[in-house]
Amino acid sequence: MSTRAIMVAAPRSGGGKTTVTLALLAAFRRRGIRVGAAKTGPDYIDPAFHAALTGRPGLNLDSWCMNPALLAATLEAARQDVDLVVVESAMGLFDGLVAPNGARGSPSDIAARFNIPVLLVLDVSGQGQTVGAVAHGFATWQPDVQVAGVVLNRVASPRHARLTEGAIEAAGLPVCGTLLRQPGTPLPERHLGLVQAREHDGLTDWLEDLADKAERELNLDAILATARPLPENLLPDIGAPLPIQPDSLPPGALPPPGQRIALADDAAFSFLYGHLALFWRQAGAELVPFSPLANEAPDPSCDVCWLPGGYPELHAGRLAAAEHFRQGLARFAQTRPVHGECGGFMVLGEALEDAQGTRHRMTGLLGHVTSFARRKLNLGYREATLLAPSVLGQAGTTLRGHEFHYATVVEAGADAPLANLRAGDGTDLGPCGGRRGAVSGSFFHVLACGHPASPPHSGWSHTGSS
Secondary structure (H helix, E strand, C coil): CCEEEEEEEECCCCCCCHHHHHHHHHHHHHHCCCCCEEEEEECHHHHHHHHHHHHHEEEEEEECCCHHHHHHHEEEHCCCCCCCEEECCCCCCCCCCCCCCCCCHHHHHHHCCCCCCCEEECCCCCCCCHHHHHHHHHHCCCCCCEEEEEEEEECCHHHHHHHCCCHHHHHHCCCCEEEEEECCCCEECCCCCCCHHCCCCCCCHHHHHHHHHHHHHHHHHHHHHHHCCCCCCHHHHCCCCCCCCCCCCCCCCCEEEEEEEEEECCCCEEEHHHHHHHHHHHHCCCCEEEEHHHHCCCCCCCEEECCCCCCCHCHHHHHHHHHHHHHHHHHHHCCCCEEEEEEHHHCCCCCCEEECCEEEECCCCCCCCCCCCCCCCEEEEEEEEEEECCCEEEECCCEEEEEEEEEEEEEEECCEEEEEECCCCCCEEEECCCECCCCCCCCCCCEEECCCCCCCCCCCCCCCCC
16 A cells, blocks of 8 residues: 655644654554654654654754755655655745745745645644634645544633634534643753753653643544645656666765764764654765764764764763763774764863853864853854855755754864855855864754756746635
8 A cells, every 4th residue: 555644734833743643653554554654844853753753863854955856865764664754844834935835935835846735733722613714725825735524632621622623614624633722741842942862751642642632632434534645756747756776866865974984973963854863874975873862982994074063062061071082083084074953062172161161171182162141142054055065065066955953153263164154045154164284174064965046037927816
């Protein structure tokens, strides 16, 4: 039987998408359905929860960063050996760049491209029949995006349920669940989102409780019935189903930076995109994890070291005291490349100021100093053009990804910049990062190799009926 898919989406962030997604995954898994998951847009944290539930890599689908072939290959990987793929939307369903449909980085791009029906989650707190108008607008805004059902979230009372359910039905849409507002212990959050899945001792019990809630308050049979088989050929332009072959990379995938990759992997370094690791292994690379927080150094048999993003600002004291890690990384960097993304870039610098303003010594392989005490939000899509050869590619290579950090560079140091950066809307952001010898890093998170820019576009307007 073909793998089916459904997208869980909402009008905005914070509306309950993650809760509904995890509830569905937990409940369907309990029923013996083989579940997989993906997240639209650039996000590390929610896919880690997906992975904890499914036992499969957390994967991302992003229509601005990824070209159609890479999108298809990633969704192909998500559907291997599963019955149902639940795609969790980022932000609002139609949110993205002001660019042509299909390449805006919006969840609706993914739903339309792969014909995935949408389960719309509406936070109805403070609303009554108005939710019917909201649902009608979403269902008619873009003809190639099908809203197949609605889940009402944060419903206050039986009367509130009757009002809102009636409004949705009057809009011509089925109600697939009514989640009551109730006291409980939500998943804790911090500055970049939910606290990581690996840090939850009680995650298993919480997910079991969520599956119980799904059984009580969601119409799981109706939701399963709205899921639609994915197209056999996810990339029709090539005329045949896209294969996943050993020793090959999908077009647009970032090549592995080495044959044996020493990968920092612990609570301070956990933000490695699942599709990068998946396709690196597919191309024959081996990932060799080590824990800087446990004072471990990269395996000297590796030919490159990768320090992902994460939360080094929460563990700066332990990292400063990890002498074996710092000395081992310095020895490694004398002969082999070391690259750091975001949190990894912070650790490559001379020092890091924590939230209290205490300065902690870092590895000093690059000359900058970063601060979490002097915070400023940096968030958005980025295109980076490399200024010199590095583990990311040759000079002139373009990469697509994003930034999401509060830390700032308070002392720039004297290292040469790694890349020139442009925002997703084309705004020139100037040089970024640093490089010294075989060491490189920046706040930029890479998702994919760049692809030809979309044609100039002055604005975006929907094509749906009013």
